[in-house]
Amino acid sequence: MKDHTIEQYKKIIDTCKKVFEKKTRDYGTAWRILRLSSITDQVYIKAMRIRSIQEKGTQKIAENIHGEFMAIINYCLMALIQIELIDNIQMELEYDALEPLYDKYSAETMNLLANKNHDYNEAWREMRVSSMTDIILMKLLRVKQIEDNNGTTLISEGVDANYQDMINYAVFCLIKLDESK
Numbered sequence: 001m002k003d004h005t006i007e008q009y010k011k012i013i014d015t016c017k018k019v020f021e022k023k024t025r026d027y028g029t030a031w032r033i034l035r036l037s038s039i040t041d042q043v044y045i046k047a048m049r050i051r052s053i054q055e056k057g058t059q060k061i062a063e064n065i066h067g068e069f070m071a072i073i074n075y076c077l078m079a080l081i082q083i084e085l086i087d088n089i090q091m092e093l094e095y096d097a098l099e100p101l102y103d104k105y106s107a108e109t110m111n112l113l114a115n116k117n118h119d120y121n122e123a124w125r126e127m128r129v130s131s132m133t134d135i136i137l138m139k140l141l142r143v144k145q146i147e148d149n150n151g152t153t154l155i156s157e158g159v160d161a162n163y164q165d166m167i168n169y170a171v172f173c174l175i176k177l178d179e180s181k
Contacts, residue, residue, distance in 0.1 A: 005117060019070060029093045070170075142162055
């Protein structure tokens with residue numbers, strides 16, 4: 001089952017990466033202007049829209065929640081890249097310079113997924129997509145609190161670990177949605 005999950009993960013990340021590449025070629029790296037807290041809020045907006053659609057059972061904007069989960073993945077990867085580039089003031093970066101960073105953080109996050117899947121025996125497969133959406137929102141609230149505390153934690157993981165967890169939960173949601181078709 002684990003190898004199957006990794007294949008599913010890679011397929012989803014590949015799809016997300018293609019979107020990231022196209023948007024980078026369309027818009028450049030305008031997102032570099034965002035402070036980390038603004039990226040967090042952007043992820044929050046996406047997760048709240050998903051939850052709203054899940055609760056209401058309807059939506060008025062045609063964009064489906066698949067796209068929103070993919071956006072969560074890409075924004076979280078942007079946040080991880082932004083953390084690494086914190087001292088780099090260059091606003092516009094070529095996609096070719098970003099691609100290795102995208103690959104690095106998506107691979108690190110996939111390794112985290114593989115390790116947690118081993119320990120938790122893929123318990124996420126028995127979870128509801130709505131529960132995983134709530135966990136993403138909880139992680140966002142944690143990140144906001146850490147950001148409000150200027151990145152200081154007493155015992156907890158930092159924002160980077162929370163971004164990785166959000167990526168993995170969004171991937172899990174996409175896997176479950178794809179499998180339910």
